[in-house]
Amino acid sequence: MTTPTIPDKMIAAQVVELKRLYELVEVPAPKDLAPDDLLIKTAVASLCHTDFMVLEGLFGDTLPRTGSHEGTGTVVAIGSDVQNVMIGDRVMASIFCHPCCGCNDCLGPENFSQYCQYIGGKKGVTTHGFFAGYAAIDATQAAKLPDRVSFPTAAPLACAGCTVWRGVLQSELKAAEWLAIVGSGGGLCHIGVQFGKALGLNLIGIDARDEVIEVTKQRKADIVIDAIIGREKVVEEVKKVTNAGGSAGNACGERPGRLSWSPMRSRYPSAISSSEISGSRGL
Template sequence: MAGLENIPDQMLACQVVEFKKPYKIHHVPTPKDLQPHDLLIKTAVASLCHTDNMVREGIFQPKLPSTASHEGAGTVAAMGSAVTDFHIGDRVMAGLYLHACGVCGDCKADLPQYCQTSEGAIGVNTQGCFADYVRIDARTAAKLPDAVTFGTAAPLACAGCTIFRAIKQAGVKEGEWLGLVGAGGGLGHLGIQFAKALGVRVVGVDARDEGLELARKTGADVVVDARKGKEAVVAAAQEATGGEGVHATVNISEASSAAATSCAITRRHGLMIQIAQPDQVSVPFFELVFRNIKIHSSLVSSPTEAREMLQVVAEHGVRVTKNPVNGLLEIPNLLELAASGKMSGKGIVIVDPAQIELEKQIGATV
């Protein structure tokens, strides 16, 4: 293993120590038990995701204490004996999944996110990125293009990877229409930009003033307020698309009516991709049977898709609308903003300002 001799024994981390209780921000041992394919990343930026709240509430139940956040980016500080594609000092976006088996059908198909024997996702099933250092798997990590900043890369590790894969799965061609329900959120505003980069036209639906404004700002061709009701949303989508409806829709919203709305704005024989995670996904039979709407689900990108996504970000200047706080000790303030419903885009934590300053020297501006 290379690099461990320079790593401190203790680090600051923000952890779930008891479900349904506030985080504890304290010093813990630095993870130095690297397996052959591991990277130890010195965290530059970590990001807040809805799933973090699901862990804190005990919907996901890792062994406690568990360091939060599965969205992170930083610099390789040490690496395991089998790592060949990375070097100490490389700037990387953390891959979510740790120690997939490599031999099951999903792993062989470059879908380690579905491997049933992996250790799961960092920050969800294992220790995460709200810490000075995080242990990740080199096989799911991605080097950052020089243009892409840590502040952009961290939210992309889950939010970006999730919406990018969903849009790929939707299969909408250049010039066709994609619906995004929940278009003005952390995933949605990225989805608009990815779709536009691919030459796709977008109907964005949201139910918050902040979300509607962000959807407009990031380039949705049509923006519809879901608070006007399903019939008005469908009418707006059909007006934009010559009465047909969009070719496919991605549902990002957990609202109880969101899946039904997503299907309703989709044209007959079209496809709805469900990535939101409510307790139940409810769609009237009329949409499925009489309009032949197909429903697929999608998780996060494969490692190959994640690397492709970063190239799209670099080439097209995809921007993450960010709400930054400085340092792990400021996480409670970020949580307060998120709980207010007033957050526009993604909440991020600048863990190591020194790395932010260094990346400016290579021209990282996206």
């Protein structure tokens, strides 16, 4: 394949001033790649709650900053050390750039490289993100996309999808066992419902607003429980379905038979608010 021509300039949506709307600005296109980098022509960049935190200055980062840490695109240039990726490949890119691969977080026993204190940067937070025509990414933190997965589908999987996928895996359930997901119609957990179904699990979706309950139903949860009935009744309903909880797990990564609840109970009495469930600890 012919190497694409990379323009000298590109348009980016940047945080130029805190607590102000993004501005469209012309900036240099990235061309100087590290050995493990890829340059992608951005296809889709997702907007996440973290982007609003950057906008508010909660990370204390230097401005201007190109937003978005969830991106997909087509590879147009390859670093000198990159293998198994070709120009023209479609990829999903992670927020993380260049973990050190030598600290305790990187080496294990579990892979917590996202917490690496020596990490090179985080796209859209400490380094420029995907709200731009092109983006330089760490090839070790990217994944090639199957042809059947579209760019719009893949982009939010780079953060939201990875987060809830880990939660589903940590439940350690087998096909035909029950997985209860609290906040099942929320931004992350509705993806978790789909992951669970794809793994052959039986799904209990628990949420507390009509619109997100409908989302849960659309994602084919086997049982949908309206959390407005209260914690105790929700637990009883789960026990009925799972034979007193003998095979029930949850996407919080807890052991089978336990459920976790959002602490934000003031919004719905003794219930779960999906909008307050975020990040890997809240699933």
